[in-house]
Amino acid sequence: MxxxxxxxxxxxxxxxxxxxxxxxxxxxxAGRPVWVGGGRNGDGIVIAANRAAKKFGIETGMACFEAKRRCPHGVLCRPHYDDYREISGKMFRILEEYSPTLVxxxxxxxxxxxxTMDRHVWRNTTPADYVNALRERVWREVGxxxxAGLASSARLAKLATDAAKPGFLEIPAGAEKEFLAQRSVRELSGIASRRERSLGALGAKTFGDVAKLPSTLLRQRFGIWGQQLWLFANGRWNEPLLLEVKDRASISSNTTLPRDEPDYEAALTFTLSEATRLTGQLRREQLQLRELALTIRFNDFSEVSGGHRFHEPQFQNSVINGALEKIFRAIMDSQFKPVRQIRLGFWNLARLDTHPTLWGKTDAERWAALDDAALKLNKDFQKDAVMTGAQLALRQLDDGHRNPKAKCPFVPQREMIRKLWGTDADPLAHKGEVEKRLAKVSKQHQFRH
Ligand SMILES: [Mg+2]
Known part of the structure; x- marks a missing residue:
């Protein structure tokens, strides 16, 4: 209610x-059709297109040459991820001023x-004015x-934004069910197509259809998710915003080399250096891995790959790189084509639970101490103050490969929060408290119907 x-x-x-x-x-x-495309020679795919470009039928995932064909006077931009991150940071710093909780x-x-804005801030203004002022400020100061969408839960707010784009839409308390009635369940972010089909089999294509089904049936078919969906469709899903920090399930890297690489030792050096970067990232997030995979794509787009599963979770660079080198040599043994792309994946991650030891009794402990010390040195001093052999070799190999850094512009939530709320001090020290309080609130209100 x-x-x-x-x-x-x-x-x-x-x-x-x-x-x-x-x-x-x-x-x-400004005003021109603009799209951003990947690939080395403009031969990649469109990763973003503005409204003007979309009018020509240009969409994300389309080949750049096809975009150019559809809109010859449009502008193809190469991605500038560092700039995007900076702009994103500025945008979030403004958003932060509008609420004590930003996720x-x-x-x-x-x-x-x-x-709680209605009791404080909104006494002198309306939600629409408040949010439009925020949008206006981001536009004016960041360009x-x-x-935006405002509703009783994060899920519904996202649907409101999608319906509003471009603009702002508020779904007032009590109007949820009406808003959802004609909308397809497909709009729900993260809905699996298997579930969508199962719902379709029950005759439910829209949220309105779902709302009419007996909640027991949904619960029977889909468990707790079905129950939640039924509440959601009936406008009764009232969910507090949680500062949720999920551990990642995997970490990967996908690198197209600046030029096709005929020298396999150089490709191996690059692979090990990337692995070192990923391992460092896992270490910072206090995680270790049990499985890894390596895929090499050649200049003719054919691929070879291999993987390894450790008996115990691993966090030591030396062990992980040792396994990777073996895989590399095995899969590249009878190959001869130049290397175009290297993909690495670590998954089956587990929490890292090592106590910092300086000397350690076992080999594993000593390695951990060494890795920790290297990591700390790199953090305290400049980046790359301490390098592994692979990184050093790499630096000498090619200036273009220097300082390998994240290729993916999407910063994990954990890191994003760290950036927004503080530096290296634990920015989420307050989190447990907030979560406990919200969990209590959520228990009181979520399933009230
Ligand atoms: Mg967007």
């Missing part, structure tokens, strides 16, 4: 973020908890157009 205690969650999302960033960086592009979920998207 909509009550005074209804949660008010705002979802904010940059419009065609990467393309908007390019326009913010070069205002002369970033990607480079250009986040949730703000506006739950990025953002859309």
């Amino acid at each position: 909509p009550t005074d205690s209804s949660n008010r969650i705002l979802h904010v999302d940059g419009d065609s973020f990467f393309a908007s960033c390019e326009i913010a960086l070069d205002p002369q592009l 970033p979920i990607s480079i250009d998207e986040g949730f703000l908890d506006l739950t 990025i157009p953002v859309s």
